[in-house]
Structure formats: C-alpha cells, structure tokens
Amino acid sequence: MQVNDSQILVLCVLADGPLHGYAINTAIEELTGNRLGPGSLYGALARLEAKGFVEYLEGEGRQRPVRLTGTGREALREELRTMAHVADVGLRNLGAAPA
Amino acid sequence: MTPARALVRLYPEAFREQWGPDLETEIDMAGWRSWPNTLLGIADMWLHPSLWPARSPAQRRLRTTTMAISVTALCWFVSHAGVEADSALSRSVGHSQPMSAGLLLTLTGLALIAPLPRPTVAGLAVLIRRVAARLALPSLLGMSVVLSVHLGVNSHTPLPMRAFLLACWWTALAVGAVRTCRITADLGARVVPPRPGRLRLGTWVLIGGAATNAATVLSVSLRPEADLTAFGVAAAILALIPAFGLVLRDCGRPSGTDG
Numbered sequence: 001m002q003v004n005d006s007q008i009l010v011l012c013v014l015a016d017g018p019l020h021g022y023a024i025n026t027a028i029e030e031l032t033g034n035r036l037g038p039g040s041l042y043g044a045l046a047r048l049e050a051k052g053f054v055e056y057l058e059g060e061g062r063q064r065p066v067r068l069t070g071t072g073r074e075a076l077r078e079e080l081r082t083m084a085h086v087a088d089v090g091l092r093n094l095g096a097a098p099a
Numbered sequence: 100m101t102p103a104r105a106l107v108r109l110y111p112e113a114f115r116e117q118w119g120p121d122l123e124t125e126i127d128m129a130g131w132r133s134w135p136n137t138l139l140g141i142a143d144m145w146l147h148p149s150l151w152p153a154r155s156p157a158q159r160r161l162r163t164t165t166m167a168i169s170v171t172a173l174c175w176f177v178s179h180a181g182v183e184a185d186s187a188l189s190r191s192v193g194h195s196q197p198m199s200a201g202l203l204l205t206l207t208g209l210a211l212i213a214p215l216p217r218p219t220v221a222g223l224a225v226l227i228r229r230v231a232a233r234l235a236l237p238s239l240l241g242m243s244v245v246l247s248v249h250l251g252v253n254s255h256t257p258l259p260m261r262a263f264l265l266a267c268w269w270t271a272l273a274v275g276a277v278r279t280c281r282i283t284a285d286l287g288a289r290v291v292p293p294r295p296g297r298l299r300l301g302t303w304v305l306i307g308g309a310a311t312n313a314a315t316v317l318s319v320s321l322r323p324e325a326d327l328t329a330f331g332v333a334a335a336i337l338a339l340i341p342a343f344g345l346v347l348r349d350c351g352r353p354s355g356t357d358g
Contacts, residue, residue: 020121021118021121021122021124021125022121022124022125022128025125035129037129037133037135037136037137037139037140038122038125038126038129038133038136038137038140039133039136039137039138039139039140039141039143040136040140041125042114042118042121042122042125042140043140043143043144043150045118046114046118046144046150046151046152047150049152050149050150050153050159056117063120063121063124064117064120064121
C-alpha cells in the first residue's frame with residue numbers, strides 16, 4: 001500500500017476533478033458521513049503532494065484548488081483494485097455476496 | 100487574532116504559505132473540536148520536514164539534513180552541558196577516550212551529511228559570507244569569555260561577574276548551535292544536499308556518536324556512588340536518538356516521504 005486511509009479518501013474525491021481543501025473535506029463527508037480533522041486532511045495532502053500524486057493550482061482567491069496528477073490517478077487505480085480484491089475475498093469468506 | 104489563525108501560525112512557514120488560508124477556513128468551520136487534531140497535525144509536520152511543500156526533491160533532502168544536524172546539535176549540547184555542569188561527571192568522563200570517540204563519530208557523521216557548496220567562486224563567497232554572518236555573534240561572545248578568563252577571572256572575582264560570564268558562555272554555545280542549523284536551512288539552492296545513501300550513512304554514524312556518549316555517561320551513573328545528573332544526561336541523549344529514526348525513514352523512501 002502506497003497510501004493510508006485519509007490519503008485514499010482525498011484521492012477518491014479528487015478523481016472527480018480539482019477541489020480546494022474545504023471542498024475536499026465536504027466531498028469526503030458526503031462519501032463517508034464524517035469530515036477529516038484539519039490536521040489529518042492537510043497532513044494527507046502534504047504527503048500526497050510530496051509523492052507527486054496531487055498538485056496544487058493557482059486559485060482566484062486565497063484558497064488554492066488541488067488536482068490529481070497522472071501518477072496519482074494510476075496509484076489510486078492500483079489501490080482501489082487491491083481494496084476491491086480484499087473486499088471480495090473478505091465477503092466471500094463471510095458467505096456474503098459482493099456488493 | 101482568531102484561534103484558527105493562531106493555530107495556523109504554529110505550522111512551519113513553507114506549509115503555511117501553501118495551505119494556510121484553506122487550513123484556517125477548515126479550522127474555523129470545524130470549531131474547537133478540531134483543535135486537538137490540528138495540534139497533532141502541527142507536531143506531525145514539524146517532525147517531517149521532508150513533507151513541507153518544496154520546489155524540488157533536493158530542497159526536501161536539505162530539510163531532512165537540517166533535521167539531522169539539529170538533533171545532533173541538541174545531543175551535543177545536552178551532553179556538553181551535563182559534563183560541564185557536574186564536576187564529578189566532568190572528572191570521570193570529561194576528556195575520556197570513549198567521549199573523544201563519540202565526538203569523533205559525531206564529527207565524521209556531520210562531515211558525511213554536510214551539504215556541499217556549488218563549486219563556483221560566487222557560490223563559495225556566498226557560503227562564507229553566510230557562515231560568517233551567522234556565527235560572528237556567538238563566536239565573539241565565546242571568545243570574549245575565554246579572553247576574560249585568561250585575563251584574570253578567578254575564584255576571587257565577584258560572584259555576579261562570574262555568573263554573568265558563565266551565562267555568556269552558555270548563551271554563545273546555544274546560539275552557535277541554533278545558528279549552525281539555520282545556516283543549513285538558509286542555504287537553499289546554493290548548496291548540494293547529500294544523496295540519500297550518504298545521508299543515511301552519515302545519520303547512522305551520528306547515531307553511533309550519540310549512543311557512545313550516552314553509554315559513557317550512563318556507565319558513570321551506574322557506579323556504586325550513583326550520580327543522578329549523569330543518569331539524567333544519559334536518559335536525555337537516549338530520548339533524542341529516536342529522532343534520528345525520522346531522518347532515516349525520510350531518506351529511505353524513493354521520494355523522501357512516508358505514510
């Protein structure tokens with residue numbers, strides 16, 4: 001795994017298009033029902049940027065949107081495939097049908 | 100100043116410049132319940148300088164190098180202060196072979212991780228000017244104290260004067276250590292930071308130096324006539340050694356990142 005849970009969430013919501021920090025957290029809240037704490041969110045963004053998975057764009061106001069890079073998109077695809085495989089195996093072992 | 104702005108100001112400057120306004124909005128909207136998570140985020144960022152927004156991988160490596168030098172300076176200061184302040188400890192290990200070996204390892208480690216100046220006359224001139232400007236004050240202060248002692252400060256000198264000279268000496272050492280770390284941080288593109296392999300090797304040598312000093316001081320504290328100061332100094336150095344682990348972790352990953 002190249003990324004942790006917070007980073008996966010950030011990558012997932014950015015896959016839909018560039019967003020600024022507050023909008024990223026709002027999208028995560030819509031997805032999971034919970035917002036990330038500011039320390040966790042911006043820690044995840046800093047790590048993703050250091051890995052070259054996201055890059056920030058020049059914004060119009062004080063806030064700067066962030067977008068997924070090609071490398072980030074590929075990393076997300078890889079992580080989601082692994083997670084989907086793990087989920088399939090887990091559900092099969094539980095005797096439940098995959099969602 | 101709002102609490103959100105005050106919290107944002109605790110982040111490193113490079114981080115604030117990029118994420119500051121977004122972060123402030125987020126903290127403001129989330130309210131006081133987000134403060135503990137924000138404080139953890141602040142500590143996380145200070146412990147991982149390689150994650151701060153940077154223009155290049157070299158800038159990230161320079162920050163990691165600065166962290167290694169800062170931890171080394173802190174270890175040296177704690178060890179030096181302990182040995183100088185405790186006369187029994189000073190007599191036992193002051194100029195002993197193990198302490199000299201520890202110092203030699205530390206200097207070797209620093210030489211290994213030292214960023215190299217770009218081989219141009221202008222680059223060297225900037226480096227020399229920067230070093231001179233940063234270290235002039237602590238050097239002058241230290242030399243003044245040494246000169247005063249040689250000119251006749253002794254046990255008959257009034258106590259306030261001796262206390263003043265002692266305070267000047269420790270201030271010179273502390274300021275010198277802090278400014279040495281800042282020289283590395285300030286140099287930026289004027290120097291070439293060590294490659295990950297060299298940084299990793301140098302950091303292991305620095306760990307060896309700090310561990311040697313800690314073991315030497317600890318051996319004194321474990322003698323029949325227990326020395327609590329020695330134990331405290333050894334414990335402080337040992338507590339600092341794990342910080343080198345953060346440097347090793349940062350330079351051990353392809354992009355210099357973790358998590």
